[in-house]
Amino acid sequence: MATEIRVPTLGESVTEATVATWFKKPGDSVQVDEMLCELETDKVTVEVPSPAAGTLGEIVAKEGETVGVDALLATLNEGAAAKEAPKSEAKAESKADAPAKADPAPKGGSGGGQTVDVMVPTLGESVAEATVATWFKKAGDSVAQDEMLCELETDKVSVEVPAPASGVLQEILKNEGETVEAGGKLAVMTRGGEGQAHSVEEGAHETTQQDGGRGPVETGSGSGRDVEDAPSAKKLMAENNLSASDVTGTGRDGRIMKEDVQKALSSPKQADAPAPAQAPRAPVAAEDAAREERVKMTRLRQTIARRLKDAQNTAAMLTTYNEVDMTATMELRKEYKDLFEKKHGVKLGFMSFFTKACCHALKEVPEVNAEIDGTDVVYKNFVHMGVAVGTPNGLVVPVVRDADQMSFAAIEKKIAELGMRARDGKLSMAEMQGGTFTISNGGVYGSLMSSPILNPPQSGILGMHKIQERPMVVNGEIVIRPMMYLALSYDHRIVDGKGAVTFLVRVKEALEDPRRLLMDL
Template sequence: MASSITRIVRRPVATLFMLKSYGHARNFSRCIYPGIAAPVFSNSRRTFSGFLPKISQYQLWSRSFSSGNGDLAEAVVPFMGESITDGTLATFLKKPGDKVAVDEPIAQIETDKVTIDVVSPEAGVIEKFVAKEGDIVTPGTKIAVISKSASSDTSVTPSEKPSQDDPKPAALEADKAKSNVEIKEKPAVVAEIKEKPAVEAEIKEKPKVTSPTPAKLSASEPQLPPKERERRVPMPRIRKRVATRLKDSQNTYAMLTTFNEVDMTNLMKLRSDYKDAFLDKHGTKLGLMSGFVKAAVSGLQHLPIVNAVIDGEDIIYRDYIDVSIAVGTPKGLVVPVLRDVDKMNFADIEKTINTLAKRASEGTISIDEMAGGTFTISNGGVYGSLLSTPIINPPQSAILGMHSIVSRPVVVNGQVVPRPMMYVALTYDHRLIDGREAVFFLRRIKDVVEDPRRLLLDL
């Protein structure tokens, strides 16, 4: 008997489980501790656990556990790219109570380069948003909670949600009755107020405090507009990134710009003659950008130094040509890249440019589609720019600027005739590219655009 008692005392956990089978802990306590007159334990297991020494191995049994029913799903920020560590929660595309499908976008994350969608992992109803617009979020941050079992019939729109602050009808009736009782109980106060008209008259007759007349500004002091006519908004992350890169470009490169003018007569005639047949065969329109891209490829092949870049004390020559096309979007300037453009024909270039420009405007372009690039073309002519000095897109070494086409009088074969002319500009890194190579490169573009047959004959 003594050995059994010793084993039970040494194993308190087993003792706890044994208590469950006894209807009254009182009888069990007398078996363990004979000679005790009063019952040591009550009929509750909590009393027995309290009698034991207060150390961690006994307190673990009182820890509470909670388990979810699997009805809720969490929408989190996805992976945003190798070089992007965080982003700004720009806007919510849905509201609490809205029904969403699987992989349906519910919010947009604005990063330094692109806009990324946060999608719903399950079909259901948005129960609540955890983050707020303007928050800085990282991959894995929880954005919203989705209720998978909620149906469209039971979902409540934000405008239909009952406010917790609204009093219940019973509470309104009680407050009304209480106010009536208070009014009946305070007739003396009302009478006292009526008996003091003199005090009210004195208050009404109190002299008005006149505001001091503002001092007149001297003629030399500028009169600025009031602050109420100004608006202060946070700068988008894409705009911050563009500003940083352009300023770094100015601080790093020894930039110099050379200019020339191009007669667009032959290229425009080529497009006019074959635009219908080109559209029927390739399903896309023939534009002028493809002609300039092919001319840039020809120039980069003839002058590889323009396609190179400085890296520390070395020069890296690229044996491939990836041309970046600058595209202006409502959120900022982006530069999608045409990969291995030297292997593309006119139709491939036009299709790729249209696809990338559309995705950039919609904000659905990926980071991989903008990474890299060995040379950039910027077409400010679509906005009406006559002449400009473009800034190099790091880490490249040169950028070509296109401008608007204007009919101007030019001398052709000794005669002054009107011709559609375009100014072109090449901004280059003078640390790497000399003026001679820059002028030859721009001259090569001029020759190819003015006579596209050179591309066919490889001249």
């Protein structure tokens, strides 16, 4: 049975890609999820895995060709690998491989003792390494298939590593605190029992792997570098007189991609220069030093620090303020909160009101929902609302996608779900990407006034604050009203002062008279 290999979804606003490298050739045997080829877009590199085990048939899109989303790349003959691989590969097998083949089935047993490698999973777009945060098991422990073995921490999310099979954790190769690369080996486990459905090659990744007939490729961390770099990267390096040692590869097995070369060209002296801009620490008295505690920053905290500083250095950031009388919104919420919770099963909070008000204002002032890409302004005809959430490990911003199309109940449910997943460290990369505008609620911590920092490449972020009763003049009389300060930080390169003020006034109007949201006023 033939299976079609097609171009996967390439990402937001990306419609085509270039076939960079085929790792296999027609007739090669492939396993499930083994990488067949790599596609390059103008933003990221996309690997195309095999959807099933079998034999690669015809390659339709050759290296260097441009393909669109869902275009046919190749065909795969399913089931052929298991039957044909032993015949075609038996002759090529060297004597050195014989022990690996005999390993899984020791004499006299019931087929137990097969060695299975525990590998670092794919860590996400543009993420090449992680830190081993916690091992839930120790060497010698029995584990069930899909039981969590350890947790890895990247600069964006935490990644859990499940057991690939049932068995015994034999050896832990990377301890807590060590850095590992995507595709690296974490541990070795032995699996017992009759159900050895995996191929013999499963435990034979220690030394080399076959790469599309081009010969063995080193997968260890040795100094030799036999990884084929992306063609576009090699061309760009040649044009700019760069060698592979001048560029840090972030692709599979350290493969250098086009964006890696572009990054090296934009900061050519970064590798040679010492860490910039940080002033040396002032001398500390010995008696004070004895009472200090030094803790290494987590990857998430390092990323937060870097991104916040990049936002200040890149954008022409400015903040405008206003205040909103929350009386009408609070009364509406009080009147309907019990009925709302009874019908929808979720509490009616303020975040849905603010999300709706922002979506309403963004339609009138679309530049606040846009971003700069080089010399272009990219306007978004949708609203993916980022909601800043404080967690024990730092601030993260999960995204409520298509918030402008959602009801109050749907917004409240999604925000509650994302908030819980954020605090548990269970957010995926996809849930934190693609936001077009952000809301940050410092009021939950008691903040009365602040200037939020942009979340690049977004051009706007709204800061909510504490609701506090203050004396206000209404119709010539002094009355007590629940007031909240609002702050809009925006990128002045794309948003003018008039647009920023208009946006904030529209949010204020919608919250002071929520009926305007129903009437689209």
